[in-house]
Amino acid sequence: MTLYWQKTFSTLGPSLLQGIGVVVYVTVFGFLASLLISLVLAIGRMSKNRPLNRILVLFVELIRGTPLLVQFFYIYYVIPMLLDAFFLLFGVKTGIQIKPVTAGIIGFGINYGCYMSEVIRSAIVSIDPGQREAGLALGYSERQVLFKFIIPPALRNSIPVFGNYLVMMIKDTSLLAMISVQELLLRTKTFASQTFLTVEAYTLLALVYLVVSVPLSRVSVVLEKRIKHRRKS
Numbered sequence: 045m046t047l048y049w050q051k052t053f054s055t056l057g058p059s060l061l062q063g064i065g066v067v068v069y070v071t072v073f074g075f076l077a078s079l080l081i082s083l084v085l086a087i088g089r090m091s092k093n094r095p096l097n098r099i100l101v102l103f104v105e106l107i108r109g110t111p112l113l114v115q116f117f118y119i120y121y122v123i124p125m126l127l128d129a130f131f132l133l134f135g136v137k138t139g140i141q142i143k144p145v146t147a148g149i150i151g152f153g154i155n156y157g158c159y160m161s162e163v164i165r166s167a168i169v170s171i172d173p174g175q176r177e178a179g180l181a182l183g184y185s186e187r188q189v190l191f192k193f194i195i196p197p198a199l200r201n202s203i204p205v206f207g208n209y210l211v212m213m214i215k216d217t218s219l220l221a222m223i224s225v226q227e228l229l230l231r232t233k234t235f236a237s238q239t240f241l242t243v244e245a246y247t248l249l250a251l252v253y254l255v256v257s258v259p260l261s262r263v264s265v266v267l268e269k270r271i272k273h274r275r276k277s
Contacts (some may be wrong), residue, residue: 052244063228077153082160107158120147144225168200207264
């Protein structure tokens with residue numbers, strides 16, 4: 045038994061370290077993309093332009109109503125085919141392909157962006173209307189008031205929730221194994237299928253996810269407590 049664990053650590057361990065690098069890369073860029081998309085969607089949904097508002101509502105509900113894994117498949121397999129068909133109408137053969145990691149970043153950006161947009165929109169609505177009135181009284185335009193007095197505190201208030209979404213995104217990177225991204229799960233599956241050390245391999249995988257996710261969860265809790273303390277003071 046000890047020999048099996050030693051083999052798992054010595055062989056799978058270094059591979060999982062490389063997989064953590066892939067997970068961190070996808071998570072960081074996916075989270076930044078989702079933050080940007082969520083901000084755009086939140087501002088757009090608060091627009092007085094009703095057609096734009098309805099389109100964005102439909103888009104958000106469409107993304108939230110379909111599984112993330114299906115969205116990964118759609119971005120990785122379907123969108124290149126649709127783009128090829130579109131350009132073929134003009135007599136251009138493209139052979140467009142989306143790299144698995146790129147598809148993962150895009151998928152995370154869109155999916156989590158839609159969920160996080162509701163968080164930001166709720167935070168914006170909860171801001172004291174007096175801040176907007178004060179900004180307008182000082183001579184700022186509506187846009188300047190939005191970006192100077194409304195969005196910054198709304199984002200600060202949303203930090204604890206963003207932390208939870210970041211942890212969820214790290215765990216959801218396991219879905220990227222289905223589109224051939226060499227992340228933690230795919231590396232573990234490959235090792236387990238070659239060595240038949242299934243118990244050891246997946247136990248080590250679970251421990252790695254715990255080591256990565258638990259500290260981030262604790263940081264999120266600490267940030268939430270600090271923000272609540274500042275509100276009371």
